[in-house]
Amino acid sequence: MIEAYQGAFMEEDGTTEDSTAGLRSNAAGPTFGNSRSNSTTKHGLTCNIICENEEEEEGDEQLPPRRTDLPFHSSHDEYVVKCSRRLLYVFYGCGTIFAAIILWQIISQHKQRHVIAWSVGAIFVGIAVPFSLHDIHMHTMHYVNPKLQKYYIRILWMVPIYAIESWLALRFRGQKLFLETAREAYEAYVIYNFYMLLLHYLGGGQGVRDILKAKSDAGDKTVRLLFPFCCFRWKRSGQFINRCTVGVIQYVIIRFFLAFITCLVEYMLDHGLGQREALEQTVFAILIIINVSQVWAVYCLVAFYHEFHYELRAINPFWKFVVVKMVVFLSFWQGLLFSGMAREGMLRPYMDYSKQDIASGIQNLLICIEMAAISVAHKYVFSYKDMEIIVEPNKMKPHPSWAAWIDILPWDVISDFREQVFNGFGLRRKMQKKNRSPKSGVGAVTSEVSTLTVMNTHVVENRSTLAAVV
Known part of the structure; x- marks a missing residue:
């Protein structure tokens, strides 16, 4: 029943086989005589994997012995x-x-x-x-x-x-x-x-x-x-x-x-x-x-x-x-x-x-x-x-x-x-807002471009008038 729940958990959350192995190991219960919770930790979040009904059904099963071949126990020193x-x-x-x-x-x-x-x-x-x-x-x-x-x-x-x-x-x-x-x-x-x-x-x-x-x-x-x-x-x-x-x-x-x-x-x-x-x-x-x-x-x-x-x-x-x-x-x-x-x-x-x-x-x-x-x-x-x-x-x-x-x-x-x-302190957001171009600045640039266009038009007209007179 635990394996079926783990399969559903994998389909819902998209976990890998490595995560399933971690869940199966944690489902066996914590070691060192610690009975804090039958839970697993993923990215710092602890999620329950056995409900109360499953605990009653699995209560008669004998838990596997504590593994001593893990790196935590078999220290290199x-x-x-x-x-x-x-x-x-x-x-x-x-x-x-x-x-x-x-x-x-x-x-x-x-x-x-x-x-x-x-x-x-x-x-x-x-x-x-x-x-x-x-x-x-x-x-x-x-x-x-x-x-x-x-x-x-x-x-x-x-x-x-x-x-x-x-x-x-x-x-x-x-x-x-x-x-x-x-x-x-x-x-x-x-x-x-x-x-x-x-x-x-x-x-x-x-x-x-x-x-x-x-x-x-x-x-x-x-x-x-x-x-x-x-x-x-x-x-x-x-x-x-x-x-x-x-x-x-x-x-x-x-x-x-x-x-x-x-x-x-x-x-x-x-x-x-x-x-x-x-x-x-x-x-x-x-x-x-x-x-x-x-x-x-x-x-x-x-x-x-x-x-x-x-x-x-x-x-x-x-x-x-x-x-x-x-x-x-x-x-x-x-x-x-x-x-x-x-x-x-x-x-x-x-x-x-x-x-x-x-x-x-x-x-x-x-x-x-x-x-x-x-x-x-x-x-x-x-x-x-x-x-x-x-x-x-x-x-x-x-x-x-x-x-x-x-x-x-x-x-x-x-x-x-x-x-x-x-x-x-929100300094990052303030700096990001400061680096953005405000609307008033864009409007000012647009108006300046329009002014230059009008000036160029007047210059062209004046040149045409001068050429006609000559």
Whole structure:
């Protein structure tokens, strides 16, 4: 019965034998014990291929065993993968012994509080970084979908960068201003990559527009926004995706540039340059701008997820969104909270550490601890095993590991960014309209040609009259 349905699906949709093979493989059910849906993904769109009656009829049939001869399972670097796992266990064993020695020295020698913070932060960084590097390594070993996996890897790099940067800022407070600025810039980069991951899974900008056009042709031509803008509607004819794109990209731009402006202002405050009251007001204004921009970016991401949650369900976007939001946005609110506590006098100076130094130190220590938990969440949320569900088995083609390290470099960011900005702000349409010849211009040219014709006629008549007189 499944084969009959697949034949009808081929006649209706014009799929090839390769697509049929992918459908038959997916109809057998997903592997790794994952029961998300008995569905197949074609160009990022998930379509059901078994109705409820067919499931009841096929329920007694035994599913075929999981195939292990596919490129996803028979990795060309399987030996390296096994060695990576063993080295990870050895590293954590040594790390546990190292952590016990550090704690014993802290307790026995009665170290000062800032030394305790350094040691505790180092322990959690030692837990988070290897865990995330192992996930990145597994993606490179099973690199079968470069278009999506490069975004996975870029997001996974967030944990090592955050953890190491926060510990360095905790340990070397003289350079914390520049280190924290680099972390804030990477926050914007993570948001961009997460949005592009969802967008490219759906087939890119054109694929999303095709989905919206299909929904528009099927019924409602507008999208009702979520609270508190539920009274407004965005058109499905490109307006929705363009405004969501602008909503995300504006935060990336604002966060990136204001991070460097904040760095400059904080540097002036620390060295007594300029009027202190004016600089503090500038910092407060920057925080308000970042907060408003951040809230709008989150709203656009939620609206995007709400509109395409059915098409995105194969990659479990909800938990991906939660994890990214926890890392990127929780760090901002933590920093804002501790800075406010320092200004209100709730934090006291310690040795040669000022109240702001204490606030930054607590913030960086918490990030080191949080990264250990986030690294565990990333192992399940951004797992390389997602590719087995996303990519059809007959289309899995393993790529060399070095290709992954080249693809994660941000060469494509500039071109993607330019394309999304042009589409989002409507600049492409404006340029096309500008290049077109307006009617007034054509009329002016026509009138000029007519004038020249009349003038030539008068010249000919004058010549004829002159010849007759002569």
